[in-house]
Amino acid sequence: MDSQNRQWRLVRRPEGLLRVEDVELTPGDEDRRPLQPGQVRVRNLLFLYAPTMRNWMSARSDSLHEIIPLGSPVKTLAAGRIVESLDPRYPVGSRITAMSCWSEYDIIDTVSAPQIIADGISAVEALGPFGLNSLTAYFGLMRIGRPCPGDVLVVSGAAGSTGSVAAQIGRIQGCRVIGIAGGAEKCAWLRDQCRLDDVIDYRSQDVSSALRALCPTGVDIFFDNVGGDVLQAAVDNMAKFGRIVLCGQIAGYNDQDVIPAFTNMMRVIYGSVRLQGFLFGDYKSAVPEALADIIPWIRSGAIVARQDIRVGFENLPLHFNALFDGTNQGTLLGLIDEDAHALH
Ligand SMILES: NC(=O)c1ccc[n+]([C@@H]2O[C@H](COP(=O)([O-])OP(=O)(O)OC[C@H]3O[C@@H](n4cnc5c(N)ncnc54)[C@H](OP(=O)(O)O)[C@@H]3O)[C@@H](O)[C@H]2O)c1
Known part of the structure; x- marks a missing residue:
């Protein structure tokens, strides 16, 4: 495992669009903390940019959702590879999607039921057309x-x-x-x-x-x-x-x-x-039934889906606003680095 870990933390509540000053790239400690039973350590590869992340950054009086505390890492759904595991259901080397921090490595509690990405499905597909x-x-x-x-x-x-x-x-x-x-x-x-x-x-x-x-x-x-x-x-x-x-x-x-x-x-x-x-x-338990329709629709071309992949962990915040100015062309994804392509 790489000895370095970096995380993007929210340091200021955005006013309007997210600005680079609202977040800070800091060293993270997830690569050093020992795992507890029921935890896995992942090397994150790909992040889904979700518009609702902007809601989590606000502290509106009407907030019905989780609010990211200032100083804490930004979160989203990510695809990563398990590099260490204390849960036999999630072996080292398998790829999962899970709620994770904007960090290079993260510790995931398996009680949150991260999804193992099946063989033959890429990380891009898992967060994109099948996501x-x-x-x-x-x-x-x-x-x-x-x-x-x-x-x-x-x-x-x-x-x-x-x-x-x-x-x-x-x-x-x-x-x-x-x-x-x-x-x-x-x-x-x-x-x-x-x-x-x-x-x-x-x-x-x-x-x-x-x-x-x-x-x-x-x-x-x-x-x-x-x-x-x-x-x-x-x-x-x-x-x-x-x-x-x-x-x-x-x-x-x-x-x-x-x-x-x-x-x-x-x-x-x-x-x-x-x-x-x-x-x-609300419909999590029906995911297999939905994928039984969605995967053939995508694979046969009955549904066309496009992905907009932005590269570079250090660029994660720069691309977030593409969701709001409409410059994203399809599912907006952040790839950790060019080498991560090899790990799809
Ligand atoms: N209920 C749920 O569980 C759930 C789950 C996932 C997503 N969502 C919601 O689904 C919506 C789409 O999310 P997505 O991830 O698929 O993003 P997306 O549609 O791929 O990207 C966001 C798009 O929204 C449009 N947009 C942004 N600001 C706008 C504005 N002021 N007026 C009109 N259009 C605007 C832009 O398209 P144009 O270039 O066409 O303006 C932009 O490309 C969001 O509202 C998200 O919160 C809900």
């Missing part, structure tokens, strides 16, 4: 949206990691799918590669009037990753008995204040619209 975001898309759409052939499905954040998979699962289920995304390149990708029926570029189009024009009978399912004005536009255009799948509110994650809801609740009542929020973790 948390695709599973979130699957459960949100299938369990909450409950698509039927012919339904009009609208997805916001449609060119992103979660949204693009939700939109394509909807297409496979026989929905007419409209994606909302920012910019011409993402819209072209959704139309040409993901084979969506229509797209709305929220940066250059008025979303509410575009939805009115594209969905004269209303929206049956709205899968929302964004919140704010986009959610409002969808609420104003829902069909009778429509379903709104509340997956994320990325438009508000950098705000200091409580994220506002939409107006006109009477539309929801008169439209008999169902709104439901959810977390991926």
Whole structure:
């Protein structure tokens, strides 16, 4: 094992976008602490950038989630290789995904049930197309949206990691799918590669009037990753008995204040619209069943997924805001160094 370990710690609560001064690269002690029974030591290879990490960095009064204490390491889902183990179910050399610090090495308690990455699946696949975001898309759409052939499905954040998979699962289920995304390149990708029926570029189009024009009978399912004005536009255009799948509110994650809801609740009542929020973790026990669908869809090309891999442990904070300025092209991943490619 390398004698060095480094960690990125949160040293200041960000105001707006994360700034490099909000985090500090420090030596970590995880490579030296002896393991306790039920623990493994991992060499992290790849980190998933998740928008909700920005929520964990805030100390909003409405926080319902874990808040990273100042001085503590930033956390996310990571893929790593076990270099030492005091749990026979997790042998040295196996690869796992687990909640981990932004650190080169970390100690993971196996009681948290880290997932062993099966042979034949790369770390990029485990955090990307077969990972948390695709599973979130699957459960949100299938369990909450409950698509039927012919339904009009609208997805916001449609060119992103979660949204693009939700939109394509909807297409496979026989929905007419409209994606909302920012910019011409993402819209072209959704139309040409993901084979969506229509797209709305929220940066250059008025979303509410575009939805009115594209969905004269209303929206049956709205899968929302964004919140704010986009959610409002969808609420104003829902069909009778429509379903709104509340997956994320990325438009508000950098705000200091409580994220506002939409107006006109009477539309929801008169439209008999169902709104439901959810977390991926609500469906953890159903992951094998979901992967039995997702893996063949990806491998056969029925669903196209793209990954945006940024390299360099020391660059981890620099790339975080790509999630918020929209410069990420698919699942945003941080690879620890170029050599880690060999360990996929
Ligand atoms: N409920 C759950 O368990 C769960 C699990 C995973 C993810 N999520 C949620 O799913 C959403 C997507 O996450 P992801 O990891 O898949 O990220 P992603 O969609 O790959 O990347 C984020 C995208 O959001 C869009 N965006 C950012 N700020 C925006 C704004 N102000 N208005 C409109 N669009 C904006 C950008 O796309 P454009 O270029 O198109 O603007 C950006 O590329 C997030 O809200 C996340 O919190 C929820």
